[in-house]
Amino acid sequence: MQYKIAIVDDHILMADAIANMIGQNPKYRISFKAKNGKEVQTKLNSPENVPDLILMDINMPIFNGIETTEWLSLHHKDIKVLALTMNDDELSIIRMFRAGAKGYLLKDASSDELLYAIDSVLNKGFYYSDFVAPIMMNSILSKTKEANAQNILELKDKELEFIQLACTEMTYKEIADRMNLSPKTIDGYRDHLFHKLDVKSRVGLVLFAVKKNIIKL
Amino acid sequence: MQYKIAIVDDHILMADAIANMIGQNPKYRISFKAKNGKEVQTKLNSPENVPDLILMDINMPIFNGIETTEWLSLHHKDIKVLALTMNDDELSIIRMFRAGAKGYLLKDASSDELLYAIDSVLNKGFYYSDFVAPIMMNSILSKTKEANAQNILELKDKELEFIQLACTEMTYKEIADRMNLSPKTIDGYRDHLFHKLDVKSRVGLVLFAVKKNIIKL
DNA sequence: AAATAATACAGGGAAAAACCCCTTGCGATA
């Protein structure tokens, strides 16, 4: 039996090259390539396109890999998602697995590992690379880090808005104006977030936001 | 005649997949793959490895694509460098061309464009993609942007070090200690850079550094 | 429904850090 595999990556070259490589193996057939989640939804309208496994990038315009995986978990439970991305941060990994990914592979893996991972996800239903496994462990074991990850996922809208404005050359007074709050309230927001996210200064907050992709550059 | 092509990319999967794709074309042969500039130098010690063209990533540990290209321009003038990277920012493009690259291709290009670009660099000596051309134009036409770019390129080592430390939760006092300078000197560095880079606060400096890829996250 | 807890908002006050401009000395350099 031949497995059908789809590739979702806005880096067309990457998608092409990997499709080409996988297509050489008679076990697999490429069912489609897509540049974002929107395209995935369109492609899946044709039943003959529905793949067994999707190689999913995370950073994509319009509809990112996490959102797309969440959508697939709801509407196409049978399609297995193997994350294939550059994002090596804890949050991406946790989010992707929560969204329903069955495996997680970094783009600096070898082609052998990719083929092994695909095989593993298709037959065993999961694949945790040597890179991902310790990070997940760490996230489970370390209370603070897990708490952090929780909190990030549960950042309230106001907090998120504040962070985005803090990643700006505005002073807190200006931020307060913009958010129609007293500077003292902003003071409280800041203090609260500093503790919650374990940063010591506004610079730390900015770095956090950049790392976690809360702001776009 | 068969051209020899090398691929330099720390994303092994990317390198593998592209090598595989290019290798299918009888016009080309893969002479080697490397994960960073250091490995390139080693590989080039064997004369049979010396390629006609190198596909060069930018973000790599140890010895990045710009440094590697500079080194190649000095020691292996005959090898043509075609940048193949995700970096779509002006600074990366300008730096890469200054370092001696003959072409610049984004990783979200199509495989057709890659093959065309390789062909173009080998035969015509250059390749400017539709993406890169307007950015270069822009950089030449727009005075302020060019001024900025200039300044970035002409950042002194000390300034760069300072920026990197400023993108940290260290206070300026701590930065001064680390750099073995008086806090007052750091004061001067900061003021100078704020004006030079047209930012108003340390947050602005951090954002600048992130945008220009001066710091790694 | 009443008591209680958590949350959002706002303030006071103080110490630390960041920010700004201006000056000086010193050595390289042109």
Added chain:
DNA sequence: TATCGCAAGGGGTTTTTCCCTGTATTATTT
């Protein structure tokens, strides 16, 4: 000699950071 860049300092204002208090409003529990 004149100019430039680096290092350092003087002295000031503004902003940030921290901690503690208090009062509504909203949830939760009893």
